[in-house]
Amino acid sequence: MGVRIKEFRGTSLREEDIRQGRVLSVSYRPKAQYLWSAGVAIGRYLAELKNGRIVGRQCDKCGRTAVPPRMFCEWCFRPNDRWIILKDSGMVNTFSVSYIAADATRITEPLIPAVIQIDGTTGAGMLHLIGQVDPKKVEFGMRVQAIWKPPQERTGSILDIKYFKPAER
Amino acid sequence: MGFAEKIQSPKDITHLEGEIPVNYLYTVGIAGERFLRELKENAKILGIRCSRCRLVHVPPRTYCEQCFERLRDWVELTSEGRIETFTICYFSADGNRLAEPEIIAAVKLNGATSAFVHRIRDANDRDIHIGTDVEAVFKEKGDRVGSFLDIAYFRPSRRVRSESH
Amino acid sequence: MLAKKRVAVVGAGMTKFMRRAQETGKELAYEAARMALDSCGLRIQDIESVAMGSAPDAFDGVHMKGEYLIDGSGGWRRPYMRNYVGGGTGVFAAIHGWQHVASGLFDTCLVVCEEKMSSCKPHPQAAFQTIFDNFTERPLGPNLVWIFALEMHRYMHVHKIPKEKIAVVSVKNKGNAMDHPCAQLAQKITVEDVLNSEVLVWPVQRLDISPTSDGAAAIVLASEDVARKITDSPVWIDGVGWNLDTAYWTSRDLYYPQYVENAARMAYQMAGIKNPREEIDFAEPYDPFDYKELHHMEGLMLCAKGEAPTLAWEGVTQRDGKLPICPSGGLLGVGNPIAAAGMMKICELFWQLRREAGKRQVPGDPKTAVAQAWGDLMQVGTVVVMRA
């Protein structure tokens, strides 16, 4: 597109061109299935969520506590040292208000995704949702508290925490 | 090396099942559109010639991969050719055993320099070897949808079949 | 040890960027590659190596997409390799191509980037679900816009930026794209249009975002002696840099892209740039969202932290401003076929620095420019400095 180039190629279609068969297409449903191994750190993390606890791993060299936990410290590049049982409360580092679902379709009840810094860590946060609050009332730095599923409904998943709600003052 | 601790009981092993949850709809492209339309409408197989490389590509393409020239010289091919290589396949794409094994061959159509990969049916195993003459069997017009599978399969040519009997 | 060689861009090409292309991915790659070769009068036989850049296979729906694209990218019976750093790929592909030539292994390298997002159904967003951690994030049902909204909101909070100072970027880029013949979303819009558009994930609204696109773009690289035989006006790649931050993005403060700064420092050091604000004549930072352009201007050290929104508001970053930013129209205006969009920015630097950008030409006599891309989990920065 330099001035020397006169022609740009590319044939733009509308959705209907394909749907109504004006141009040919091939549809395919892939079979892409997995059995991901959680490993040492995430395995324990999920097991502890089932117990209603959030755990992190601490590195003695830099003193950081990491959550979600990993068995190594990425900054010191060494195996880290111990499990730390953390509080299930924290502070809103950032948040947003979502009116769309994962597949980009519209939802009526907005979700409030947030990065929540877990108390007792040095800035380590987790992605989760905020609930039981009017989206307009959520603030940066707001203190929040995990709301857990009842023990019998927990499966060892990040969803064992239903959401975080504003902490009582 | 390694970590301060590891999993020591199989009971503590955790895994998660999941998938990549998407579907696809592929347009057949500029060259594919003309090629597959011709299969569908007229049961004819088109190739495209690169005069520089002396190649006749089938399926046709908008360009020659070897010299990178744009191709425009469409040619009509016969539906007869010969087997370049073959294999007998026992499983489907999802890993299940096929009821009947399927013969798959690379078929070089007369006048083409590239070779289709397609099914061979209606054949005696002993007739299938490198060099066997084969011909395309098309689906009925009403069943053709503009797909590569509008060619239902290849089978040994009439001469091979009559000699075989 | 092989000597390090100076490397030039000698040709560039691209397809139109489209929501839905009829061409297959191979055909798109061919059109861009062929145009890049034609633009400098080379034939594929003159090309010694090919570097391919393309982002998730889950868009095109082809496993080992690099292999699939070989023939359309001119890779037939050549050394051909695909690089992949998420959204940063388009600019990293140029860096990878630079490595092919600067290492002394090859005198020429064709760099091709392709993306065909429209194959993915029901919507390309579906594929983005699979970029999240399978254990700790994906069960929450996140989508891509979530995390950018989280980053944008943090950026706005830390620097107390009103939304309109961000919206002005979208207005500028979609307007700039009016002059780009390949543009998908060229529009004359106003700040009010952006602020009144549908809220997707607050603070992200419909007109804050670039579209999903199909398209391809390509450049031809050559070593110094070869470049001088090909053209009288080569454009030099004088600095390259890239950097990847931790995958644990929730542990970072998202208000500032440190990885972009690190990548920029690497590239500036190589190019001998000490004061980027003075020495860079214009820039093509990555703008998949309007706030990203501002974020990246700061990471590229083209202004102080938090200062970019004001520069945008005051018109400094307009095409005829003191520091033109995204004169092409960027991803917001031209479109965002991920890797091809980053490569489009390299193409734009090439055309601008050769004064061949037509109606998009930035005024004055631009000598030095920077292109940058970004990707993964808000994590990777890729930077190229080019000189006329």
Add this chain to the structure above:
Amino acid sequence: MTQLRSITPDLSYKEMMFEAAVKAYNDAGVDPRTDVQSFVCSSEDFLEGTSIFDEYVPDQIGGSLKPVCTISGNGLYSLATAYMQISAGLADVAAVEAHSKASDIASIRGIMSLALDPIYVRPLDLDPYFVGGLEMTRFLHDSGNTREQCALVVEKNRRNALRNPYAAYASLLTAQDVLKSEPVCQPLCRMDVAEPADGAAVVVLASEERAKKFRDDPVWIVGLGWCSDTPCLEARQWGDAVYAKMAANEAFGMAENIRPEDIDLLEIDDSLSFKELQHLEAMGFCGKGEAGPLTERGATKPGGELPVNASGGSLGMGYTFEMAGLQRLCEVVLQLRNQAGEHQVRNAEKGLVQCWRGVPTASGAVVILSSERS
């Protein structure tokens, strides 16, 4: 490199990569946070089940907030990229990573099918190994090598693996067992196909100057090449491994004074039994039709005149997808340092490593290593 295993349910891929990285940095005597300036990883999204897998690589190899990139290709391609970065003056020390978490994949054939052309090949809906069957038929026909000689490759490599503690599929099975095994895509049978394995490998490269500071016995990369033939099945030369021939030509071209007859041992792709024979012939280690007879008379055994896959290869160690090339490279490095233990090849000074990206590709790379700087 970690030990290869058929499954590793107790470790995540990150934990496996960390173990390989610790081993490599310890072996090289480098600190990744201060000494290593570039990290090059190898992965393909659909093999991981995660899009943009590049996101998840930096932390466990010491690369956070450093130049890290991913090559969508075999580990040897990543090695070539790191080599170019060092040659271009971008880095003095670079780390190359590749891994396989094959046991995380629950539908490997479904994923391999996604690599076939969606318009012209995938609609056949067949086991993608049919591409290997088509190649094998034509290769045997053109070269005159026999089906039985392919089975002998399996026997040799699985037995070789008995002496290699890293191997996951060591076995005393015989060529007869291979011929009797279940047909997959005839003439290809179940035991002709290397079984998948999990593992991780990290290799540290350094410029000449730095390498000499780290250790007295560095192994030198003296030649490398990579090449792709057509991806279109319709245009394939079915009997020939053109990619291996061209990549070897590039590598030997760069290694100036080294010819195939100077190579003391080879670790080359044997992910399908016939590929070992086809690759030997393509790279010029013997004439057309000679690889089978060489195998028959034991020339390619560890004590033979041209030891091929003394480690056990992919058939004996396990197939590790994009890690396969780096796995073979680690083996040759151990051999050239005289540290290969029970499967040590005597007086090994020059070795060749080769990879093929597997069905349905026609791409691969070659690296020539030497214990002498030459």
